Amino acid sequence: MRDGTRLGFILLLTPLLLWLSLLIIIPHIDMFLVSLRERVGVGKYEISPANYLTFLQEPLYLWTFMRTAVMSVLATLITLIVGFPVAYYIAKMAKGRIQSLLFLLCLVPFWVSELVRTFGWMILLRETGVISSLLQYLGLIHGPVEMLYNDAAIMIGLVYTSMLFMVVPLISTLGSLDDAVIEAGYDLGGSGPSILWEIIIPHAMPGIVSGCIVVFMLSLGNYLTPTMLGGKDSLWFTELIYSQFIVRFNWELGAAFGFVLLILSSFIVWATLRLTGQTLEKTMG
Amino acid sequence: MTPDLQCIDLTKRFGDTTAVSDVSFSVPPGSFFSILGPSGCGKTTIMRMIAGFLAPTSGDILIKGKSVLDVAPNRRPVNMVFQHLALFPMMNVADNIGYGLRRAGLPKRDITRKVGEVLERIGLPEIGRRRVDELSGGQKQRVAIARCMVLEPDVLLLDEPLGALDLKLRERMKIELKALQADFDTTFVYITHDQSEALVMSDQIAVMNQGRFEQMGTARDLYYRPETPFVAGFVGDSNRWSGRIERSDGGVLELRTEIGLLIRGTAQGRALGGGQSADIFVRPEAIRLSRKETELTSLDNHLKGHVTSLLFNAAASRVLVRDEGSAGEIEVALPQSGEFDDLAKGDVVHIGWSGEQANCFAAGAE
Numbered sequence: 001m002r003d004g005t006r007l008g009f010i011l012l013l014t015p016l017l018l019w020l021s022l023l024i025i026i027p028h029i030d031m032f033l034v035s036l037r038e039r040v041g042v043g044k045y046e047i048s049p050a051n052y053l054t055f056l057q058e059p060l061y062l063w064t065f066m067r068t069a070v071m072s073v074l075a076t077l078i079t080l081i082v083g084f085p086v087a088y089y090i091a092k093m094a095k096g097r098i099q100s101l102l103f104l105l106c107l108v109p110f111w112v113s114e115l116v117r118t119f120g121w122m123i124l125l126r127e128t129g130v131i132s133s134l135l136q137y138l139g140l141i142h143g144p145v146e147m148l149y150n151d152a153a154i155m156i157g158l159v160y161t162s163m164l165f166m167v168v169p170l171i172s173t174l175g176s177l178d179d180a181v182i183e184a185g186y187d188l189g190g191s192g193p194s195i196l197w198e199i200i201i202p203h204a205m206p207g208i209v210s211g212c213i214v215v216f217m218l219s220l221g222n223y224l225t226p227t228m229l230g231g232k233d234s235l236w237f238t239e240l241i242y243s244q245f246i247v248r249f250n251w252e253l254g255a256a257f258g259f260v261l262l263i264l265s266s267f268i269v270w271a272t273l274r275l276t277g278q279t280l281e282k283t284m285g
Numbered sequence: 286m287t288p289d290l291q292c293i294d295l296t297k298r299f300g301d302t303t304a305v306s307d308v309s310f311s312v313p314p315g316s317f318f319s320i321l322g323p324s325g326c327g328k329t330t331i332m333r334m335i336a337g338f339l340a341p342t343s344g345d346i347l348i349k350g351k352s353v354l355d356v357a358p359n360r361r362p363v364n365m366v367f368q369h370l371a372l373f374p375m376m377n378v379a380d381n382i383g384y385g386l387r388r389a390g391l392p393k394r395d396i397t398r399k400v401g402e403v404l405e406r407i408g409l410p411e412i413g414r415r416r417v418d419e420l421s422g423g424q425k426q427r428v429a430i431a432r433c434m435v436l437e438p439d440v441l442l443l444d445e446p447l448g449a450l451d452l453k454l455r456e457r458m459k460i461e462l463k464a465l466q467a468d469f470d471t472t473f474v475y476i477t478h479d480q481s482e483a484l485v486m487s488d489q490i491a492v493m494n495q496g497r498f499e500q501m502g503t504a505r506d507l508y509y510r511p512e513t514p515f516v517a518g519f520v521g522d523s524n525r526w527s528g529r530i531e532r533s534d535g536g537v538l539e540l541r542t543e544i545g546l547l548i549r550g551t552a553q554g555r556a557l558g559g560g561q562s563a564d565i566f567v568r569p570e571a572i573r574l575s576r577k578e579t580e581l582t583s584l585d586n587h588l589k590g591h592v593t594s595l596l597f598n599a600a601a602s603r604v605l606v607r608d609e610g611s612a613g614e615i616e617v618a619l620p621q622s623g624e625f626d627d628l629a630k631g632d633v634v635h636i637g638w639s640g641e642q643a644n645c646f647a648a649g650a651e
Contacts, residue, residue, distance in 0.1 A: 180371035186359045187336055188385035188436065198384070202375035 028262075035255035051256035061240060061257075068237035069264055071151065072219040075158040079166045079215050080208065082159060087170035088200075092179070106167050114161065118228045121157055122148060125229075149231025157225040162218050166211040173207030174200070209276050210283035213269050220265055237261060287350040289314045289472040290335065290363075290440045295344035297330050304330040306496040307344075312440070312474060312489070317466050319475045319483040322493035323519070328476040331493075332442050335474065336365045348439050359388075364433035365442040369449060370425055372417045378404075378428055379413035385436040403435045406468065422450050426458055427465075434469050443475045447482060459485050480520055484508070492516050510553060514564050514646040523566040524616050527648060533559045537585075538645050540565050546611040549585040550643030562648040569603055570618040571642035574625065578635045587637030590615070592630055604628065606636055 038050040055061050090102045109117055124130045125147040135141045147153060177200065185195040201208070226236030237257070244254030273280065288311035297305040305327040312318040320328045333339040335346055337358030345352050353361050364385075373381050379400050386396045404410050407427040412420065420428065426446060433441055447455045447462075463486045466473045477483050483490050484504040491501040492515070500512045511517035518525060528542035533552075540548050540563055550565050557563055573581060581587040593614060594605040602619040617636055619625055628634075 178369065178371060180367045180369060181373060183338060183358075184365070184367055184371035184373070185384070186338075186357075187365045188432065189359045189388040190384070191359060191388070194388060199373055199375065 031255045031258055034251055035259050037252050039252065051253050052260070054253060055256055055260060060235075064235045064237050064240055065260065065264070067235070068220060069268070071154065072158075072216055073268070075155055075162065075219045076212050076216045078155065079159050079162045080212060083163055083166035083170060083211070084204075084208075086163075087167045087174055090167070091171045091174035092177075092182075103171070106164055109160070110164055114224055117161070118157060118225055121153070121160070121229060125153055125156075148229060149234065151230070151234055153229040154226050154234055154236075157229045158219045158222060161222065161225055162215040165214045165218060169207040169211040169214075170204060173204045177203045205276060206278060206283045209272060209278045212272060213283065216268060216272075217265055220261065286314060288312055288347075289349060290318075290474060291347040291350075292331070292335070293345045293347070295331065295334065295346065296342045297327075297334060297339065298342045303496050305334070305341075308493075308496075308498055309344075310491055310498065310501060312472055314472055315470050316488040317463065317473045317475065317486055319477060319487035319490045320493050321477060321480055321483040321490050321520075324478055326493045327496040328478075328493050329444060332365070332444050332474070332476050335440070336363060336442055337361050362439040363442055364436055364438040365444065366429050366433060366446045368444045368446065370429040370446065372425060372429055372432070374417050376417070377413070378415050378417065378420070381417065381428060382432045382435050384432065389436070399435055403431045406434075407431045407465070423454050423458060423461075426450070427461075430462075430465060434465075434471065438471065440472045440474055441469075443473060445477050445479075447477075447479070455482075462486060484520075492519060494519070511566075511644060512553075514566070517566040517644055517646065521568055522570075522616070523568055524572075526565050526613070528563065528565065530557060530559055530561050530563050530645075533557060537640055538563075540645060542611070542613065544611045544613045546588075546608060546613050548643055549640040550645040551640055552645045555646065557645060557647055564646050564648055566644045566646070567615075567638055567642060569616045572615070572617045572636050572638045574604065574606075574617050574620060575635045575637070581635050581637035584637035585640035586643065587635060589633065589635050592628060592632045592634060595619070595628065595630060604634075606634060 035051055036047050036049065037045040038048040040046050055065075086106070090099060090106075094102055122129070126132070127144045127146045127148075129147070131147065132141075132145050136144065181199060181203075182195060185199050190198070221238060222236070223238040223242065226234065227239055230236060238261075241254050241257045241261070244250045244257060248254075273283070291311040293309050295305055295308045296303065308331060310318075320331060322328050330339065334341050337353070337356065341354070346354060348362055353363075373384065376384070379397075382400045382403060383396045386399060391399075400413065401410070404413055407430065409424060409427060412424065412428075417425065417428075429446065430441075443462075447458050450458060459482055462473075466486075475483070475486065484507075487504060489501065490504060490507055492499045492507060494515050500507060500516045502510075507516055507520045511520060517523055526540070526542040526544075526546065526548065528540045528546075528548075530538055531541050531547075532539040536551050536554070538550050538552055538557060540550060542548065542565070548565055548567075550567075573584065575581050578587070578589065588608050588610065590606040590608045592604055593607045596603040596605070597619075600621060602621070604617045604619050604625075606615050606617055607613070608615060615636065619628070
């Protein structure tokens with residue numbers, strides 16, 4: 001019996017272990033080794049931190065890196081601000097069928113691929129697009145306006161893409177808040193803002209943090225949205241990695257970039273957890 | 286003296302259904318008032334209207350003589366202890382109790398002092414820094430009351446707060462709640478479906494059914510002198526028979542039940558005439574049980590039967606006796622004075638009760 005359960009346990013664990021080792025651990029170790037190689041001659045490599053030094057010394061790389069980090073944090077905050085009322089409405093105000101319907105509406109955009117969704121935004125925002133034409137038709141502007149290829153367009157795309165991943169954890173934590181607790185707050189003299197600040201947000205904190213972590217990771221590692229909606233001035237760090245690997249065929253520098261990005265995202269997740277006093281178990285559990 | 290709380294013709298409709306219909310009552314200062322009724326009778330709706338979470342369809346609510354209909358729940362001088370207490374799990378005990386004071390804008394020093402005082406009063410001076418989920422059921426109960434009482438409300442509303450506790454603790458909390466009420470000298474309005482909670486603690490009880498008050502009075506009034514068949518059936522246990530009145534002579538009635546039993550009873554001043562159909566209620570504990578017929582001859586009703594069932598439940602034990610004449614079954618309280626310890630199924634016994642104890646109501650009055 002004991003051997004039987006042990007065998008079952010191993011069998012159940014195998015896919016996870018395979019997935020972890022084949023797709024995450026081994027490639028990362030290999031990437032790390034690649035990132036430490038410096039090409040000194042044809043087919044000759046030496047171990048050195050040269051790639052990392054290149055990253056630090058080249059202003060464009062550093063600047064794009066900082067920009068990507070700041071924009072991702074901003075996109076996360078905007079998603080939280082937009083998503084919180086939506087989640088609150090779905091979890092607390094809507095009842096029965098309306099509740100499931102609204103939840104479904106959040107999900108609908110994800111039935112089409114990210115590529116199609118982003119093209120949707122391009123149709124709306126481009127010079128000859130829907131919004132530009134409508135404004136001209138209404139006589140509010142004279143001549144077409146280009147709304148694509150800037151930071152605002154990237155931000156719209158990122159928030160739109162990440163919305164669901166913020167709303168879902170928020171709905172589940174807000175749903176677990178007993179209505180009587182909110183009523184008790186009013187009964188004891190609390191006003192709307194104070195109840196939001198002292199009762200609802202502290203209760204929703206695990207959901208807020210887990211939503212933020214997921215959205216931040218998705219934004220930081222997003223390639224498609226910044227490439228399609230952002231112009232030449234709106235570089236995203238993932239574009240740099242892509243160009244090193246594919247265009248320049250400089251795997252060593254690309255691997256170093258990948259590692260820098262991994263360190264950044266790990267650091268920001270750690271800092272967020274520390275700042276909000278949450279633990280990974282609480283937010284992901 | 287102006288009553289602390291007064292409701293005048295309070296009515297609440299949800300669409301086509303009337304949850305509360307023309308309810309009027311007033312609660313004098315410092316008293317313990319209970320609304321007792323089965324679930325779905327509208328008692329929670331009344332409570333939520335007083336607290337301000339629901340607006341009445343018509344009628345008025347006055348607190349200390351002033352209408353509060355236009356006052357938002359967070360400004361009303363009433364506070365509520367919720368069914369599941371609704372303590373704030375994200376705060377410790379002291380912050381829970383201090384919440385209302387912080388919202389009222391009191392200086393920090395006063396808040397600390399008042400929280401300390403109220404913790405002292407509920408007998409838990411050391412728990413201020415504890416988290417809510419570290420408390421026992423009884424402690425949570427007391428903290429929930431303290432959280433309201435620290436604001437010195439005119440009226441404290443309690444919505445079945447003992448429902449989630451186990452039996453022993455509930456018995457203890459009943460006594461404790463009554464003592465806390467006397468200690469704080471605040472008007473308590475308590476709603477419950479548990480009659481023993483209402484009977485033990487209340488100065489006044491209103492029995493509610495289908496959105497209306499059936500009867501209002503002290504616990505003894507409700508038990509000894511129920512005014513409606515619903516109250517007679519809901520407060521305490523009763524044997525209940527339907528039948529037709531054969532003879533009506535002053536206060537004394539004779540009723541022939543559907544199974545042919547003849548019972549002498551009283552209508553307590555209600556108009557009931559011969560030939561009318563009526564319901565008669567006799568409490569199991571009002572019936573005398575005896576082995577000898579001679580002991581019961583002085584009673585208005587007496588009959589002979591045999592024990593069909595013994596329902597042993599400590600002090601609330603019952604015997605089911607089948608009448609020889611009509612084969613009707615009657616529930617009788619089992620006296621715990623020792624003489625019936627050896628009573629067994631099939632034993633022949635005599636039972637009897639006075640006409641005063643048999644309460645008669647016109648049929649269909651419910």
